[in-house]
Amino acid sequence: MIRTHGLTKRYGAITAVDQLDLDVREGDVYGFLGANGSGKTTTVRMLLGLVLATSGTAEVLGRAMPRAGREVLPQVGALVESPAAYPRLSGRANLRVHDALAGGRRRGRAGRVDDVLDRVGLGGVDQRPVRAYSLGMRQRLGLAHALLSQPRLLVLDEPTNGLDPQGIREIRDLLTELNAAGTTVFLSSHLLAEVEQMATRVGVLDRGRLVLQESLEVLKRPTGRTYVRTPDVAAARALLDGQVEAYDEASLLVRVRDVAALNAQLVGAGVRISELAPEKHTLEDVVLAASSAAGDRFDRDVPRVGS
Numbered sequence: 001m002i003r004t005h006g007l008t009k010r011y012g013a014i015t016a017v018d019q020l021d022l023d024v025r026e027g028d029v030y031g032f033l034g035a036n037g038s039g040k041t042t043t044v045r046m047l048l049g050l051v052l053a054t055s056g057t058a059e060v061l062g063r064a065m066p067r068a069g070r071e072v073l074p075q076v077g078a079l080v081e082s083p084a085a086y087p088r089l090s091g092r093a094n095l096r097v098h099d100a101l102a103g104g105r106r107r108g109r110a111g112r113v114d115d116v117l118d119r120v121g122l123g124g125v126d127q128r129p130v131r132a133y134s135l136g137m138r139q140r141l142g143l144a145h146a147l148l149s150q151p152r153l154l155v156l157d158e159p160t161n162g163l164d165p166q167g168i169r170e171i172r173d174l175l176t177e178l179n180a181a182g183t184t185v186f187l188s189s190h191l192l193a194e195v196e197q198m199a200t201r202v203g204v205l206d207r208g209r210l211v212l213q214e215s216l217e218v219l220k221r222p223t224g225r226t227y228v229r230t231p232d233v234a235a236a237r238a239l240l241d242g243q244v245e246a247y248d249e250a251s252l253l254v255r256v257r258d259v260a261a262l263n264a265q266l267v268g269a270g271v272r273i274s275e276l277a278p279e280k281h282t283l284e285d286v287v288l289a290a291s292s293a294a295g296d297r298f299d300r301d302v303p304r305v306g307s
């Protein structure tokens, strides 16, 4: 759906995007992660033909950008930074104008507009002019605009910017639902937790360079250790001598892959267990390892809403 080769953008002495090889496949929710200033917005702008690359190539929906923009862009729903809107008009009126400008058929327009407003949670609050909208409402309106043409591909730059935890959850659910119905989603974010909860594949940008591109399933694979929570730490340590890699007063990390066998062994020896689980890599671990210098600039402290 999106493929770039050696995509590079320089602004004078600054290399904002450096030799990027992106590969976004059909059906992905691709989380494009990077600290502030790492080059995400510049990349999104190049993909949409809003900024010209210094060198390298970009293909969107199998066509070269920006050359094929006229054919490609109507099939792509995009949200890049603060979406433009007529401030005196309501969101609904704005969307009707956009739909008309994009050549959407007049027939069914009102229904299409109402549908996307409902989907992004603006259906009930749309009496106000857009100038009275909060940042979060503007963001939702931008998303509604992106959805209007029922695109095969959504390209979203920080789509939850300005939203509260409830709003973030709603957008996440909406994107998951659209993806299940066949829409490929490419979203940029500096929020590790957001991407961890939504993405199927992840690309990590570190000062303009792609330092990691992999499916989340592979990245979060088990570490080969098992986490054991027990009130009988001393007994468990004695039993598993040599296999315990770390422990505290209530838990142990054991170098064992077979959780069922470990369970049987512990229970057989009378060790009480309150929790037993294979340890997994977290996205945070993996991102920090891939880009140690950038890692501490990520925003990790977002509230975890839902699962």
Ligand SMILES: Nc1ncnc2c1ncn2[C@@H]1O[C@H](COP(=O)(O)OP(=O)(O)OP(=O)(O)O)[C@@H](O)[C@H]1O
Pocket (backbone or CB within 6 Å): 011, 014, 015, 016, 034, 035, 036, 037, 038, 039, 040, 041, 042, 043, 190
């Ligand atoms: N028009 C421009 N002129 C000069 N430098 C630019 C321009 N646009 C971006 N840059 C620089 O390129 C680098 C990457 O910026 P970019 O906005 O793409 O990063 P980002 O990852 O999207 O960050 P943020 O999340 O803060 O928007 C930064 O150093 C930025 O200052």
